[in-house]
Structure formats: C-alpha cells, structure tokens
Amino acid sequence: MPRRSTAVVAATLMLLAGCARPGSQPAVPGASGPPSGTSAAEVHDAWTSCRTELGTATGFDPKPTEALSMPSLPAGFTPVAAVVCARAPQKRAGGGEDLVLLEKRATSVARLTQTLRLDDQPLTSDACTADLVGVVWFAMLDAGGRWVRPGVATDTCGKPRIEVRNALDQLDTTTVATTVLAEIESAEAAKSGCSQGWGEMVGISAAEQRGDKGAFDPPAAGMRLCIYTVPASEQGSVKPAGTFERGGVLTAEAWTDLRRRMLDAGPIVPCTAHAGRFALFRPTGGGGGDVYLELDGCRRLMFDGPAGSVFRQADATLTDRVSAAV
Numbered sequence: 001m002p003r004r005s006t007a008v009v010a011a012t013l014m015l016l017a018g019c020a021r022p023g024s025q026p027a028v029p030g031a032s033g034p035p036s037g038t039s040a041a042e043v044h045d046a047w048t049s050c051r052t053e054l055g056t057a058t059g060f061d062p063k064p065t066e067a068l069s070m071p072s073l074p075a076g077f078t079p080v081a082a083v084v085c086a087r088a089p090q091k092r093a094g095g096g097e098d099l100v101l102l103e104k105r106a107t108s109v110a111r112l113t114q115t116l117r118l119d120d121q122p123l124t125s126d127a128c129t130a131d132l133v134g135v136v137w138f139a140m141l142d143a144g145g146r147w148v149r150p151g152v153a154t155d156t157c158g159k160p161r162i163e164v165r166n167a168l169d170q171l172d173t174t175t176v177a178t179t180v181l182a183e184i185e186s187a188e189a190a191k192s193g194c195s196q197g198w199g200e201m202v203g204i205s206a207a208e209q210r211g212d213k214g215a216f217d218p219p220a221a222g223m224r225l226c227i228y229t230v231p232a233s234e235q236g237s238v239k240p241a242g243t244f245e246r247g248g249v250l251t252a253e254a255w256t257d258l259r260r261r262m263l264d265a266g267p268i269v270p271c272t273a274h275a276g277r278f279a280l281f282r283p284t285g286g287g288g289g290d291v292y293l294e295l296d297g298c299r300r301l302m303f304d305g306p307a308g309s310v311f312r313q314a315d316a317t318l319t320d321r322v323s324a325a326v
Contacts, residue, residue, distance in 0.1 A: 039072075040071050041072060041073060041149060041150045042148070043074060043147075046145045047145060047146075049103060050102070050103035050179070054085050056179060057181075064132075064137075065132065067150070067160070069151065072151055073113070073116040073150035077140070077142055078113075079112075079140035081106060081109060082106045082139070082173075084106070084168075084171065084173055086104070086136055087101055089184055098183055100180050102177075103178075103179075104173035104175050104176065106171040112140075112164075112167040112171065115161070116164070118153040118164070120153050121154065121161065124156040128159075129157070133160060133165075135152055135164065136168060137149075138168065192224075192248045194244055196244045197242065197243055197244065198242050199239055200228070200278050202275065203274065203294070205309050213310065214305045214310055216262070216263065218262065218291045219283045222283055223255045223281045224250070224281070225247055225249075226244065227244075227247055228277065228278055228280065229242055229277050230242045230275055230276050230278065235274035235275070235276060240274070240275075257321070258321060258322060262312065265301055265313055265314055265318070268298070269313055271297070272298075274297055275295065290304040291304070293314055293319065294314075294319075295323055299314045299316070300313060
C-alpha cells in the first residue's frame with residue numbers, strides 16, 4: 001500500500017465530505033509491502049494493553065480515519081495475531097450501564113494480513129458519497145510479541161477498501177480485557193425508568209423565547225417523575241444538562257394532586273435565575289405530554305404539548321410537594 005502524499009490525504013478528506021476529485025496515479029497491481037521510497041509502520045518491542053496504548057479518558061478519540069494515512073505493514077513483519085481496541089456500552093448484571101474499553105484478540109489473521117498488503121486504488125473523478133468511513137483501532141502482533149499499527153489501503157473514493165473492512169468485521173475475536181471508563185446509567189436510574197441525564201428544557205425553551213402555544217393540559221393519569229440536579233458548570237449554558245437524582249412512577253393520587261396544582265398555576269413572571277434542580281414528568285404509556293418544573297431558581301412549569309410549549313408559574317409549595325413525591 002503506497003504511503004499517501006499530503007495532496008492525497010487532502011483529497012481523501014474532501015471525498016469524505018462528498019466532493020469529487022481527479023484520480024491519482026494507478027498503484028502497482030499485486031505489490032507486497034510498502035513500495036520503494038515509502039515508509040513502513042513502526043514496529044514496537046512488546047504489546048502491553050489497550051488501556052496502556054489508548055488510555056482510560058472517556059473523551060479519547062480513536063480517530064477511525066487515521067489509518068487511511070498511516071504507513072504500511074512492513075514487508076518483513078509476519079503477523080500471528082491481531083488486537084482490536086474499542087469503546088462500547090455494557091449493561092451491568094445488577095442494573096445500569098457502563099462505557100467500557102474492550103480489548104479483543106484474534107489469532108486467525110491470514111485474511112486480514114493479506115488485505116493489509118493491498119495497494120490504494122486510483123481516486124475516481126466521479127462523485128462519492130458523503131459518509132465518513134473508517135476502521136476500528138487495531139494492531140498486528142508477530143510470534144515474538146512485537147506489534148505494529150499499520151495503515152490500510154483506500155478505494156476509489158479514498159475510503160478503506162472493502163476487502164480490509166470485511167476482514168476486520170469478520171475477525172473471530174475473544175475479549176481478553178474490559179476496563180470501565182465511565183458510568184452511562186446508574187442502577188437507580190435504570191430501576192426508576194429514568195434516563196441518567198436530561199436537558200433542562202425549561203431554561204432552554206425560555207431562552208429561545210418558545211412557549212404559550214396551545215393549552216396547559218398534562219395527561220390525566222400514568223406519570224413517571226424523574227428529578228435531576230444541574231451542576232454549577234452547566235447552569236446558564238446554552239444547553240444545560242441535569243444528572244439523575246431519583247425518580248419513579250407516581251401513584252394515581254399523587255399525580256392527581258400535583259396536576260390540579262399545576263392547572264391552578266398562573267402566568268410566569270420575569271426571572272433570570274438558573275435552576276439547580278428540575279423535575280421531569282413523563283407519561284408511562286408514552287405518546288408525549290411531558291411536563292418540566294424548575295425546583296428552584298425561577299420555578300417555572302412547562303408543558304410540552306402537541307401544539308408546542310406552554311409555561312406556567314409554580315410556587316414553593318408545589319416544588320416542595322414534587323420534591324417529596326418520590
């Protein structure tokens with residue numbers, strides 16, 4: 001696989017954005033290893049782990065298109081295994097979900113190795129699709145334990161060749177290590193039926209001057225209450241988000257009482273305070289009709305109805321009753 005020049009890399013990026021560019025010079029058919037004058041991927045002494053090589057930061061970027069411009073598999077390197085590193089959500093046995101870093105190992109790598117010896121195909125002058133296609137983070141190991149992270153050959157649109165993608169997709173892998181990176185959903189949130197995080201939609205809608213479209217008429221029965229805390233760093237941001245605090249399905253009596261008090265609420269009053277906590281009411285049967293309530297700050301109510309958002313002004317009595325409802 002030829003190493004890509006700066007011009008070819010730029011063309012690849014343009015093609016991934018859906019632009020057509022003239023084709024490159026044809027590669028030499030059947031070439032094995034990097035052609036003369038190009039570099040090969042660096043060979044490292046010994047593989048450690050996905051955790052060591054990629055780290056455990058939740059925001060790390062494995063850059064799935066990075067392999068398109070990386071050096072080739074060295075001609076003298078003979079792989080006997082492959083390691084794939086990937087992030088994925090994983091359910092916990094006791095409820096909840098984590099973001100994990102998976103380390104997978106494959107020992108049947110002849111087909112993948114063959115595709116890593118392929119050349120780039122000449123770039124087409126025709127239009128290409130705009131989808132961003134990359135490959136997983138992977139490394140090849142030899143019998144001595146050394147490892148290489150090679151580049152992959154590209155097709156006529158500057159995307160990974162289908163042979164490489166198929167070989168990677170069809171690798172027979174075994175997970176050898178799992179590292180928890182972050183909690184996606186707590187067991188408490190899963191049990192309550194609430195999401196771990198949710199946007200503070202009252203503040204967002206008020207800032208965008210949306211509201212008072214239709215009637216304030218929440219569903220009469222079957223409501224789930226989820227309470228969220230908004231971190232100080234989120235308050236006042238463009239799209240403040242809350243973290244799950246507690247929640248559960250309301251009894252019919254509790255919701256009837258809260259709904260009656262909401263219907264008695266008057267129009268909102270001018271206010272610029274930011275909520276540190278908010279409540280979300282969602283119909284247990286689905287179908288829309290969410291209600292939001294700022295539990296502090298401006299204490300605004302918002303019904304997300306079929307015609308749009310409708311605001312009302314709550315008071316401390318209502319917010320205290322909601323806080324004590326679950």
